[in-house]
Amino acid sequence: MMTTSRSTSVLLCIIFILIGLNLRPSMAAIGPLLNAIRDTIPLSYTVISLLTMLPVLAMGIAMFIGLRMTQAAGEHRVVSLSLLLIAVASLFRFIAEDEINLLMTAMIAGIGIAMIQSIIPQIIKSRFPKHIELFMGVYVTAIMGGAALSASTAPFLAEFFDSWQVALSIWAGLAVFALLIWHTMKERLQNSDHFTPRSSNRHSSTFQFTRHPRAWLLGMFFGLGTSAYTCVLAWLPPYYFDLGWQDKESGLILAFLTSMEVLAGLLIPAMASQSVDRRWILSCLLGSIIAGFIGLIIAPTAYALLWASLLGIGIGGLFPMSLIVTMDHVDDPTQTGKLTTFVQGIGYIIAAMSPLVAGFIKDTYSSFSVAWLILAIIATMMLFIGWRFKPVDYPLHFANAN
Numbered sequence: 001m002m003t004t005s006r007s008t009s010v011l012l013c014i015i016f017i018l019i020g021l022n023l024r025p026s027m028a029a030i031g032p033l034l035n036a037i038r039d040t041i042p043l044s045y046t047v048i049s050l051l052t053m054l055p056v057l058a059m060g061i062a063m064f065i066g067l068r069m070t071q072a073a074g075e076h077r078v079v080s081l082s083l084l085l086i087a088v089a090s091l092f093r094f095i096a097e098d099e100i101n102l103l104m105t106a107m108i109a110g111i112g113i114a115m116i117q118s119i120i121p122q123i124i125k126s127r128f129p130k131h132i133e134l135f136m137g138v139y140v141t142a143i144m145g146g147a148a149l150s151a152s153t154a155p156f157l158a159e160f161f162d163s164w165q166v167a168l169s170i171w172a173g174l175a176v177f178a179l180l181i182w183h184t185m186k187e188r189l190q191n192s193d194h195f196t197p198r199s200s201n202r203h204s205s206t207f208q209f210t211r212h213p214r215a216w217l218l219g220m221f222f223g224l225g226t227s228a229y230t231c232v233l234a235w236l237p238p239y240y241f242d243l244g245w246q247d248k249e250s251g252l253i254l255a256f257l258t259s260m261e262v263l264a265g266l267l268i269p270a271m272a273s274q275s276v277d278r279r280w281i282l283s284c285l286l287g288s289i290i291a292g293f294i295g296l297i298i299a300p301t302a303y304a305l306l307w308a309s310l311l312g313i314g315i316g317g318l319f320p321m322s323l324i325v326t327m328d329h330v331d332d333p334t335q336t337g338k339l340t341t342f343v344q345g346i347g348y349i350i351a352a353m354s355p356l357v358a359g360f361i362k363d364t365y366s367s368f369s370v371a372w373l374i375l376a377i378i379a380t381m382m383l384f385i386g387w388r389f390k391p392v393d394y395p396l397h398f399a400n401a402n
Contacts, residue, residue: 020142260312
């Protein structure tokens with residue numbers, strides 16, 4: 001199995017951070033700017049939900065394409081193309097004048113995000129087999145950090161430039177910077193790591209995860225957990241708009257929540273490394289999510305920071321832990337990449353529905369409270385699913401993949 005030198009490990013860690021920072025601003029910056037966008041482009045909440053739903057749906061579909069492209073073209077080219085798509089999608093929002101333009105850029109960004117997310121777990125598994133929790137934590141923390149940064153600064157950028165289009169398109173610069181760093185480090189990475197790892201597993205080309213119920217269960221678990229993330233990302237600021245908060249305040253509460261996700265993304269995987277049995281941690285994270293959603297319904301303004309903290313810790317920890325549990329099932333790096341791609345693909349397709357359903361509920365009942373209640377019930381159901389992930393059973397599910 002491939003290993004890396006310390007200097008290359010640090011380099012890859014920095015690259016993971018730069019890449020991760022680019023994977024959520026295209027979605028996270030929308031919610032805090034919703035009032036400004038609706039002043040220019042009249043949109044129903046159902047249509048607005050498509051700005052989150054479509055990129056997440058594109059992420060799910062493109063997951064399956066990304067791994068095949070990697071096998072054909074190599075990791076470096078696919079990551080480069082992905083960052084380019086994210087940059088172009090953000091840049092074209094500068095001239096956004098109708099919902100069609102916004103929806104198209106959302107889909108393009110989603111495709112770029114998906115292709116990257118289909119590759120990174122395989123890179124981590126192949127290069128850091130003994131430190132998966134640490135590097136997945138760094139990578140996921142960067143993703144959440146990008147969401148926090150964009151959510152908190154979007155309203156201020158819109159006010160400074162007197163344009164919500166600029167506040168959305170300015171993130172193209174971050175993607176271009178990451179692309180330049182990625183290309184600058186290309187030769188060193190390829191020379192030191194033979195950057196496209198190959199599995200020695202003779203079953204690598206024939207093993208099909210689609211035939212295994214456990215792969216579908218992992219995909220459903222990841223998707224239901226990500227539903228909470230996508231729904232909060234899309235609708236937490238509008239929820240507080242309706243309660244009388246201003247754009248900046250609503251953007252900052254989302255930024256605070258995503259900051260707690262960053263903290264959880266760093267700490268929870270590190271805590272999980274102490275035991276191969278992740279079930280108790282999964283249960284605690286889901287309990288935190290349940291309490292957070294119930295709090296949003298009962299006393300949303302009185303204890304807003306408490307509910308945001310509980311949701312941020314729960315969601316921020318559940319995202320990397322869902323992938324870590326998935327990676328625990330298979331030893332071979334190439335097969336790990338295939339399994340995590342399948343799980344994320346199925347999961348994002350499931351998660352894409354939650355913002356649309358919540359938007360429809362808002363248009364129908366003039367409240368997001370019903371959506372929060374549904375998500376709390378889903379998290380309760382996930383408690384029973386998570387308890388089925390017994391490490392002793394892992395070899396039984398994908399025996400031919402290892």
